Amino acid sequence: MMAKLFRAVIMGPPGSGKGTISERIAQSFGLKHLSSGDFLRENIAANTEAGVLAKTYIERGLMVPDHVMTRLLLPRLEEMTRHSWLMDGFPCTLAQAKALNSTCDLDLVISLNIPYETLKDRLSDRWIHPASGRVYNMGFNPPHVQGRDDLSGEPLIQHDNDQPEALVARLRHYKDVAKPVIDLYKSKGILHMFSGTETDRIWPYINSLLSTKIPSRPETDTQHIPLP
Numbered sequence: 546m547m548a549k550l551f552r553a554v555i556m557g558p559p560g561s562g563k564g565t566i567s568e569r570i571a572q573s574f575g576l577k578h579l580s581s582g583d584f585l586r587e588n589i590a591a592n593t594e595a596g597v598l599a600k601t602y603i604e605r606g607l608m609v610p611d612h613v614m615t616r617l618l619l620p621r622l623e624e625m626t627r628h629s630w631l632m633d634g635f636p637c638t639l640a641q642a643k644a645l646n647s648t649c650d651l652d653l654v655i656s657l658n659i660p661y662e663t664l665k666d667r668l669s670d671r672w673i674h675p676a677s678g679r680v681y682n683m684g685f686n687p688p689h690v691q692g693r694d695d696l697s698g699e700p701l702i703q704h705d706n707d708q709p710e711a712l713v714a715r716l717r718h719y720k721d722v723a724k725p726v727i728d729l730y731k732s733k734g735i736l737h738m739f740s741g742t743e744t745d746r747i748w749p750y751i752n753s754l755l756s757t758k759i760p761s762r763p764e765t766d767t768q769h770i771p772l773p
């Protein structure tokens with residue numbers, strides 16, 4: 546049981562490894578990994594009012610409007626009074642960051658800074674299991690059986706918006722909307738930026754930073770590469 550609750554956000558462009566790194570953080574430090582994309586998919590599957598609305602945007606490759614995102618996510622975060630969490634994919638815009646600010650005090654923000662060429666290579670090779678959101682990469686973490694999810698054996702798919710043409714537009718959009726959010730967290734003194742081309746090289750630095758802030762879980766700690 547952690548002594549103090551810990552609230553963190555991970556930001557970065559599409560394909561920067563937020564999901565991958567969030568899973569490692571959740572495993573090593575026991576934070577609950579919350580993902581805006583997963584919340585949206587759950588709401589779409591459950592046909593909630595917000596889910597039905599969100600679907601119309603996601604299907605067109607657009608971001609879901611701020612008021613829908615905040616209406617969906619803030620009550621869920623408010624319920625999590627007894628958990629430490631790491632939020633992945635929210636906030637994306639300054640309006641979302643301000644809304645989050647009024648609900649809780651963040652302890653830390655991780656921002657991933659990954660070169661465009663790397664993002665392009667990774668995403669053109671990303672395969673997804675739609676039902677669970679599990680993510681594979683044919684070079685980095687391939688499935689045991691090509692084209693099949695490891696746990697369910699169901700087929701994997703690729704997203705059209707992971708292809709290079711769509712990616713350029715998504716990255717430009719990310720840069721525009723994320724800049725004021727990054728500036729806000731910088732001014733609060735809670736932003737930590739990590740740059741690099743490989744998750745395995747960035748991870749030890751994130752692990753080390755978090756170890757100074759939260760006690761790690763001894764049973765999983767040894768699985769990860771120590772700092773050089």
Ligand SMILES: Nc1nc2c(ncn2[C@@H]2O[C@H](COP(=O)(O)OP(=O)(O)OP(=O)(O)O)[C@@H](O)[C@H]2O)c(=O)[nH]1
Nearest residue numbers: 559560561562563564565667671681682685743744
């Ligand atoms: N080659 C390579 N692939 C990686 C590395 N880290 C993550 N990946 C893969 O790159 C892709 C993107 O990683 P994700 O963790 O899904 O990135 P994300 O930031 O959550 O992406 P979005 O959900 O689009 O915002 C996935 O296919 C990962 O398996 C790495 O260091 N090298």
Ligand SMILES: Nc1ncnc2c1ncn2[C@@H]1O[C@H](COP(=O)(O)OP(=O)(O)O)[C@@H](O)[C@H]1O
Nearest residue numbers: 559581582585603607608609614634635636637
């Ligand atoms: N914070 C957010 N604000 C607005 N829309 C969002 C947000 N998070 C997720 N979405 C929407 O949900 C979709 C799926 O999100 P996600 O699973 O994180 O994957 P990706 O960013 O790779 O498309 C996004 O493409 C976007 O339309």
